[in-house]
Amino acid sequence: MGDGRDPAPDAVAALLGDGPHQAVAEVVRARLRMVPEGARALAAAEASPGSAEARALLTAAVAHLLASDRAFAQYLATTGLGQPGDPPTVQLRIEPGTVQLRVGPPSAPPLKGPSTVQLRVGQAAAPPPKGPSTVQLRTGPAAARARALAARRSNAGIVLALVLVLVAALVALGVHLGSRPLLKPGGPDLAHAAQPLGDPALVRAVLPDEGAMPRGWRVQREPRSGTGTADGRPCLLPDACDRQLAYATVTFEAASVQTAEFQVIAFASPEAAAEAFDSLLERTGGEEATAVAVPRIGDRSATRTHGASAAVVLVRVGGVLLVVRDDGPGAALTAPGLTVFARLLADRARQAQDGRTPDASARGTAG
Known part of the structure; x- marks a missing residue:
């Protein structure tokens, strides 16, 4: 990944847990099941999620998948599993006559009402600059709505990317979307995606x-x-x-x-x-x-x-x-x-x- 982290452990944690990144985990799960070794490692880990050996084998299978399919690895880097951990929370507290900057988990209730905080740009010993050289951080209902809209757009983009990757993988296996189910749900007589038995x-x-x-x-x-x-x-x-x-x-x-x-x-x-x-x-x-x-x-x-x-x-x-x-x-x-x-x-x-x-x-x- 771009930050040098190994994504395999995070992917395994998502595959075996119910935390975040479950949509991405389903795509990784589908890709593993296309390879016999990956399918076996996934089945063993899901059957014994507490087994360190099964987890290690699944981690190795995910690492092998990403090493052998660089395009999929690059895609994974764009998802939540490929992003660096959340940065520390930066909190601004406004009190009479003071502005406090805190780094860490929130320890106070959110500010009420719209407020404007001005942070001057320049060296501490320098006199206040003249002209428009300030950075304004504004909190309030309008900013909250803007953040919510941006989050929805980001989530929609991730879901669309997941759908495109999954469809591309299925088409690569020769699955005709208009004539048969995308995945075999387990019924005895349904057509399903499968790899040719050439051996x-x-x-x-x-x-x-x-x-x-x-x-x-x-x-x-x-x-x-x-x-x-x-x-x-x-x-x-x-x-x-x-x-x-x-x-x-x-x-x-x-x-x-x-x-x-x-x-x-x-x-x-x-x-x-x-x-x-x-x-x-x-x-x-x-x-x-x-x-x-x-x-x-x-x-x-x-x-x-x-x-x-x-x-x-x-x-x-x-x-x-x-x-x-x-x-x-x-x-x-x-x-x-x-x-x-x-x-x-x-x-x-x-x-x-x-x-x-x-x-x-x-x-x-x-x-």
Whole structure:
């Protein structure tokens, strides 16, 4: 900051308290949640506000955010969090025959009525200057109204600046203000701002393990993951394969009879994932395909069966396309049951895109 102070401790105090600068703190909170490390540090500190370790980690996360985003740091310097502390109170007391200048907290009631105090400019030993060389400080109703108007204008400017910074951050993430909510409030099926999952390790983490599956389900084929269309993965966007970022897949079985294959495919944006959904749904369709009416999952979903032994559920959550496929006997009859697995994948994909570690589970669900 301009006065050499480290703003991170003040920002953390505002994030964890209910004092001043809460509007600025909300903008800092939103920026932290855009980064997985920042989101984790913020969640830990909010869960244990008295923990010195959690507070230290949050302070480090804020410091890293400001160091890596100089534009945001410069913006923060213009807010209350970036300003130097309040100066000592200067108080003028008028008594018969004297004018007293006090520095410190007010210790007397305010002056009544409008009063004029003249402070001469010049050296103490010099004779009083002639002409207009005085500074007048006037207190009274007119001055009070002027100060209140200036304060309101200042507050309006700060609020406008906060709105502009938040909107710019959301637009930078590809959030279209006219077509979707600005922020996801936590509902299960609302579109939300999320960062693309370009790392195969993050995509693989969306896959459930045996501990997250209903009892009786075991891994049949171990998880695999990769980038884009590696390992012969089909490109679902023939004209823009570079927007298909990564994939992961695993297959489970139950009693060596029923199988369920899970696929997670990450794209560069929700729009690219929506195009891939349409492309894959068209490939999955055909004259032999039968649509199955099931409740919607994620941002969009569809269930199809092929004969008696094949069923597939397609789901899109943000920029991720999810596929659950059953090729076992009687798959068509058990197709609605695949929605349990599809919801599990959707919850884990949402967690990953929100910067959290996927830990959703269907363990308590009948397999």
